[in-house]
Amino acid sequence: MKKISSFISKKKERYLLNGISIRGRNEMCLNKTLISLKPNSSESMSICKDLRNNHNCSHFLNLLKKKDSIDNPILLSPELFNKPIDADDLINLCKEKKICPYFLSKFLLPEMKIIICNYQWILNPYIRKSFLKFIGKELHECIIVVDECHNIVDLATEINSLKISPYSLRLCLRDLELYRAPSIMHNFAKILLNHLLKKKKKLNDIELSISPEKLLNNIYLALGHTDLNEFKNFINDLYDFSVAIHEEKTANGLISRDYIGILAEFWLIWIKTVSSDKYFFCYSIIERNEKKSINLEIVALDPREITLPLLKYSYSILHLSGTINPYVYHNLIGLNQSGKSYKGIIAESPFKRENVKALIIDGVDTRKKNRNPSMFKKIIQKINEVLYCTPANIGIFCASYGILKALINNGIEQIVLNNNKKLFVENSGLTAQENSLLIEDFKSLADPPNNGAVLLGVSGGRNSEGEDYPGNYMNAVIITGFPYHLPTPRIEAKIHYYDKVFHNQGWDFAYLYPAVQRANQASGRPIRKLDDKGAIIFMDCRFIQKVKWISNWIKNRLEVIPDKPDVIKQKLYPFWNIDK
Numbered sequence: 386m387k388k389i390s391s392f393i394s395k396k397k398e399r400y401l402l403n404g405i406s407i408r409g410r411n412e413m414c415l416n417k418t419l420i421s422l423k424p425n426s427s428e429s430m431s432i433c434k435d436l437r438n439n440h441n442c443s444h445f446l447n448l449l450k451k452k453d454s455i456d457n458p459i460l461l462s463p464e465l466f467n468k469p470i471d472a473d474d475l476i477n478l479c480k481e482k483k484i485c486p487y488f489l490s491k492f493l494l495p496e497m498k499i500i501i502c503n504y505q506w507i508l509n510p511y512i513r514k515s516f517l518k519f520i521g522k523e524l525h526e527c528i529i530v531v532d533e534c535h536n537i538v539d540l541a542t543e544i545n546s547l548k549i550s551p552y553s554l555r556l557c558l559r560d561l562e563l564y565r566a567p568s569i570m571h572n573f574a575k576i577l578l579n580h581l582l583k584k585k586k587k588l589n590d591i592e593l594s595i596s597p598e599k600l601l602n603n604i605y606l607a608l609g610h611t612d613l614n615e616f617k618n619f620i621n622d623l624y625d626f627s628v629a630i631h632e633e634k635t636a637n638g639l640i641s642r643d644y645i646g647i648l649a650e651f652w653l654i655w656i657k658t659v660s661s662d663k664y665f666f667c668y669s670i671i672e673r674n675e676k677k678s679i680n681l682e683i684v685a686l687d688p689r690e691i692t693l694p695l696l697k698y699s700y701s702i703l704h705l706s707g708t709i710n711p712y713v714y715h716n717l718i719g720l721n722q723s724g725k726s727y728k729g730i731i732a733e734s735p736f737k738r739e740n741v742k743a744l745i746i747d748g749v750d751t752r753k754k755n756r757n758p759s760m761f762k763k764i765i766q767k768i769n770e771v772l773y774c775t776p777a778n779i780g781i782f783c784a785s786y787g788i789l790k791a792l793i794n795n796g797i798e799q800i801v802l803n804n805n806k807k808l809f810v811e812n813s814g815l816t817a818q819e820n821s822l823l824i825e826d827f828k829s830l831a832d833p834p835n836n837g838a839v840l841l842g843v844s845g846g847r848n849s850e851g852e853d854y855p856g857n858y859m860n861a862v863i864i865t866g867f868p869y870h871l872p873t874p875r876i877e878a879k880i881h882y883y884d885k886v887f888h889n890q891g892w893d894f895a896y897l898y899p900a901v902q903r904a905n906q907a908s909g910r911p912i913r914k915l916d917d918k919g920a921i922i923f924m925d926c927r928f929i930q931k932v933k934w935i936s937n938w939i940k941n942r943l944e945v946i947p948d949k950p951d952v953i954k955q956k957l958y959p960f961w962n963i964d965k
């Protein structure tokens with residue numbers, strides 16, 4: 386955008402290209418109270434609203450005082466706003482002027498020709514409604530460009546999914562007590578809390594499916610209701626109560642999260658979706674830092690509930706991805722049901738053929754029955770060949786944390802040390818900040834005099850998808866194992882549902898495709914810029930049978946390496962021009 390904009394201004398065209406990249410409230414807010422509460426996005430919306438209503442946000446008040454900022458916000462800084470501006474530049478300007486960057490960006494939106502935003506702004510129907518209101522446009526007036534569009538399949542189902550936990554129920558109980566709610570409301574929260582705590586003790590698996598009708602019946606009978614209607618009326622009362630106490634809190638200048646409202650909404654959705662096959666209901670267990678927690682979940686299975694309205698009503702959409710399978714994607718998001726025509730374009734790879742080496746290693750297989758020390762030692766030997774030939778940094782992304790641990794237990798650290806490199810191990814318990822420090826350290830060893838480092842992580846994790854490693858930051862990537870998800874009840878429900886709606890293609894769409902997508906994402910990490918050079922190693926023979934699913938730009942270069950010692954070295958020496 387910056388290049389196009391300066392091209393236009395050099396040509397002295399009267400047309401001006403401006404644009405803005407915006408972020409969510411949590412990332413832009415400068416109010417210390419809101420930041421200290423660390424709310425999620427829907428909570429921060431209501432906290433911000435309370436702060437503004439109570440005149441407790443000086444940044445917002447300062448913004449309103451600058452009348453121009455509402456009538457013509459461009460005037461606040463024409464040199465900045467008449468060309469493309471990114472969120473960091475906007476935040477810096479606002480810090481200087483002590484004004485709210487989030488609302489300034491919103492005031493600027495109607496003036497901007499191009500807006501770059503998170504998927505939520507346009508996918509989430511509630512957020513989209515207020516976003517479109519702010520930009521003063523209808524959906525049919527918008528051209529939408531969805532970059533990395535493979536992400537929207539999961540995101541669309543997440544938007545329609547909900548959960549409650551003992552933590553949120555305890556906070557509900559605290560508010561119900563504080564605001565003297567009728568005893569039946571206390572009973573309701575207590576029944577749910579006790580139920581979840583009992584389940585947590587009994588559950589050995591990470592997930593257990595629920596009959597939603599049965600649980601609903603048990604709950605309303607335990608409350609003394611005779612039928613579903615009575616329960617529904619009660620939930621509506623609970624919702625009204627949450628609105629009333631929220632208003633009271635706001636009037637008293639209190640800032641809080643609305644746990645009672647969230648609980649009421651959860652049950653209204655449960656009642657609405659109870660007999661729909663597009664939803665799956667379960668208990669799920671999460672273990673973090675050796676602590677177990679339980680959730681009660683409503684899981685949406687069909688992304689089209691969210692994507693179809695967008696496809697139908699927007700002017701047009703351009704979907705872009707370097708890793709997508711167009712056939713699966715167009716089915717999953719409902720392109721063929723949108724009532725519009727569409728065209729698939731497979732573009733030529735922009736990367737030079739001689740700069741990418743792609744290998745599938747035969748003779749290794751991480752299927753459960755093969756997971757034994759001799760298989761892991763063999764894998765480590767083959768990894769050793771890659772390490773030996775690779776000048777700088779290497780990423781090893783495993784199919785699961787189980788495989789990652791097995792590599793550690795079978796001596797990968799020694800192999801890394803023998804190659805004069807340092808090992809960095811990704812850990813699911815790391816905070817975002819701790820993880821970014823880990824990645825910073827890993828990258829810092831990429832160039833001489835250092836001999837490079839090895840990052841051991843998982844496919845589908847934050848370091849194998851969200852992070853870029855151009856240049857020497859990652860010379861080679863090894864996808865260790867075929868990254869199938871654990872076949873949990875939620876995955877099985879999805880396969881079953883997809884079988885029904887996508888002509889028996891449930892296994893391919895719900896199980897195989899996400900696994901290959903994780904491998905495709907991880908495999909692209911070393912090749913980020915046009916002149917990047919990188920080796921991509923698929924360390925599992927199952928990739929040979931599934932080769933048609935691998936991204937086109939890699940597939941065309943793939944070679945299968947037989948299960949013999951030193952063949953990997955023979956392929957990689959000439960690639961890196963090493964004379965060893």
Ligand code: SF4
Nearest residue numbers: 414416433442445485
């Ligand atoms: S008005 Fe702006 S600075 Fe104030 S709380 Fe809301 S987002 Fe934060």
